[in-house]
Amino acid sequence: MNNQVVYGLLGNGLNVIIAPLKETMAVSTWVFAHGGSDYETRENNGVHHFLEHMYFAGTKKRRHTYDIWSTIEGSGGAMNAQTERQVVGYGTVMNYDKLELSLELIADILFHSRFDENDIEKEKGIIIEEKRGSDDISQELIYEIWDEHLFPNCPWGFPIIGSEENIRGMNRDALVSCMQGHYRSNSMVLAIAGMVDAQETMALANKYFSKARGGKKLARVNGFKHAGCPQTRLHFKETQETHLVLGVRSNYHLFNPLKCAFELLGVILGGNSSSRLFNLVRSEKGLAYDIRTHNSIYTNRADLGTYAGVNHDNLEQVIKLIVQEYRKTAASGVTQQELNLAKEYILGSMSRGLEDSSSLAATLALKKLMSEPYPMPQQEMDAVKKVTLEEVNQVAQDIFRNGKMNLVVLGPHKNQKQLEKLLKP
Numbered sequence: 001m002n003n004q005v006v007y008g009l010l011g012n013g014l015n016v017i018i019a020p021l022k023e024t025m026a027v028s029t030w031v032f033a034h035g036g037s038d039y040e041t042r043e044n045n046g047v048h049h050f051l052e053h054m055y056f057a058g059t060k061k062r063r064h065t066y067d068i069w070s071t072i073e074g075s076g077g078a079m080n081a082q083t084e085r086q087v088v089g090y091g092t093v094m095n096y097d098k099l100e101l102s103l104e105l106i107a108d109i110l111f112h113s114r115f116d117e118n119d120i121e122k123e124k125g126i127i128i129e130e131k132r133g134s135d136d137i138s139q140e141l142i143y144e145i146w147d148e149h150l151f152p153n154c155p156w157g158f159p160i161i162g163s164e165e166n167i168r169g170m171n172r173d174a175l176v177s178c179m180q181g182h183y184r185s186n187s188m189v190l191a192i193a194g195m196v197d198a199q200e201t202m203a204l205a206n207k208y209f210s211k212a213r214g215g216k217k218l219a220r221v222n223g224f225k226h227a228g229c230p231q232t233r234l235h236f237k238e239t240q241e242t243h244l245v246l247g248v249r250s251n252y253h254l255f256n257p258l259k260c261a262f263e264l265l266g267v268i269l270g271g272n273s274s275s276r277l278f279n280l281v282r283s284e285k286g287l288a289y290d291i292r293t294h295n296s297i298y299t300n301r302a303d304l305g306t307y308a309g310v311n312h313d314n315l316e317q318v319i320k321l322i323v324q325e326y327r328k329t330a331a332s333g334v335t336q337q338e339l340n341l342a343k344e345y346i347l348g349s350m351s352r353g354l355e356d357s358s359s360l361a362a363t364l365a366l367k368k369l370m371s372e373p374y375p376m377p378q379q380e381m382d383a384v385k386k387v388t389l390e391e392v393n394q395v396a397q398d399i400f401r402n403g404k405m406n407l408v409v410l411g412p413h414k415n416q417k418q419l420e421k422l423l424k425p
Contacts, residue, residue: 005364005376006198008205013186013214016205017364019193021357027194028358029102030091031110032365035182037158038086038298039218045155046127046162047178049083050170053127055090056081057119059112068109075101083160086298087369088182093358096195100204103192107208110183115172124167131161139290141235142243142307142410149233149408150249150303185212191365194357232407232420242315242411246322247293247305248399249406254299255373260384261391262302262399266295267342268334268392269325270306274341276329277306281321287314299370304399305406312411319422323405327425330400333393346384350377 008016035048062068072079077094090110092102134140144159151157161167190209192201252262270277270293281291291308310318353359354377367375374380405423413419 004198006202007368008202010185010206010210012210012212014209014212015189015368016202016209017189017191017361017368018196018198018201018205019191019357019360019364020196020198021194021360023355024194024357025096026093026357027096027099027102027192027196028091028093028361029099029106030089030191030358030361030365031106031188032087032089032191032362032369033183033188034086034217034369035088035178036083036085037160038155039182040155040158042158044166044174044178045158046160046166047170047174048088048182049161050123050127050167051175051178052081052083052088053123054115054120054175055109055113057123058114058116059108060114061108061112063114068105071101071105077102079105085156085160087366089362089365091358091362099192099194099196099201103204103208111212113179115175115179117172120170120172120175124170127161127167128164131164131167134161138237138239138241138243138410139307139309142245142408145233145235145408145410146245146305150406151301156301180213181215181218183212184215184217185209186214187217188212189365189369191361191368193361193364231405231423232416233409234413234416234419235408235410236412236414237410239411241309242312242409242413243307243309244315244319244407244409245305245307246319246405246407247303248404250302250304250399252297252302252395252399254297254370256302258391258395259297259302260380261387261395262304263295263297263346264339264342264384264387265329265334265392265395266293266304267345268338269293269304269329271295271342272345276325276338277322280325281308281318285317285321287311287318287321312413315409315411315413316419316422319407319419323422326400326405329396333396334389336389339387339389339392343384343387347381350381350384353377 006018056065056068058064075094075098077092079092081090090106094102148157190205252259269275277291281288288308288310293306296303306322308318363377374383407423
């Protein structure tokens with residue numbers, strides 16, 4: 001066994017990636033497919049997330065939820081699933097001698113789930129409670145509001161979980177249609193990382209995944225126009241503190257040559273505890289405990305935003321400080337020292353991810369599925385190293401131009417016009 005990553009293609013067009021690791025006794029398996037809220041309409045929004053639940057409700061072989069989970073946990077393993085905006089994924093981590101069980105189990109839930117009508121009705125209540133629980137967590141709700149604000153009336157801004165109305169109205173036909181449309185062999189990637197033999201693993205992948213059906217890939221919705229969209233949105237709610245996200249839409253998507261510069265700018269602004277906004281708003285002013293900047297990067301769009309949870313009375317002051325830092329960054333740029341620190345931070349995070357079999361398998365699968373320009377982690381690390389100070393400052397000047405900032409606020413506030421004034425030069 002060596003640590004050389006092996007790429008293979010099954011006869012049905014399903015991509016398989018195998019990453020042998022000598023330093024672990026575990027094996028991680030991930031399957032990712034094109035899917036998620038970007039592929040949904042207003043009428044079926046939430047169907048991918050509902051389908052994720054149903055994959056754990058029972059198969060022809062394992063009739064009930066207990067049968068699935070007892071197989072996993074009774075073998076010392078763990079399983080996870082995720083529904084995002086452009087991808088859906090299912091993964092396991094098990095001891096290396098349970099590799100075949102891992103592959104058989106994932107294939108079983110993906111290709112042989114029953115979608116029993118009684119299970120569907122029961123799951124509706126479970127998902128509604130999941131949604132209500134998430135809505136009660138202001139730090140989660142604010143990001144759902146942020147996405148909807150940036151991309152109104154568009155799948156890019158739909159809530160991944162869907163509305164309660166859609167959840168209650170979900171039916172078996174919609175779920176089967178979604179499964180058949182997205183879980184196709186040529187729209188999926190299987191990745192295995194850990195203590196495995198590449199040849200034996202490829203044979204097992206063929207045994208359990210060669211019967212997956214192919215078909216035409218489904219397209220995502222494109223063409224959103226944000227002209228005329230309001231800059232601010234207030235969501236009134238009685239909360240103990242006010243939550244806000246302030247940032248911008250951008251075109252530094254997955255395939256933009258300046259994508260890495262865009263990510264580094266986010267780190268410099270508020271991506272860690274040595275960032276500008278963390279030190280300004282928290283360390284120097286003492287106005288927030290939680291303040292952080294995110295970069296959301298997709299195949300066709302991106303955004304950057306800074307979240308903060310603050311005392312109601314300090315809302316305007318914090319908005320002013322974030323806007324001030326954005327404009328200062330656009331006008332004066334960042335320093336070489338800041339860029340070097342941000343690079344080391346990202347490179348360190350990436351290196352740590354390569355040590356974990358689950359993280360490595362997921363990373364390799366996603367890069368292949370999305371046809372990323374850097375299919376191997378080391379290639380992306382090299383791209384990060386090559387980013388110049390001029391490129392980061394170019395991105396800052398571009399995204400923080402006048403009139404491009406957006407603000408969402410969750411809390412007991414109604415002074416929208418006053419807050420809009422704070423975004424103006």
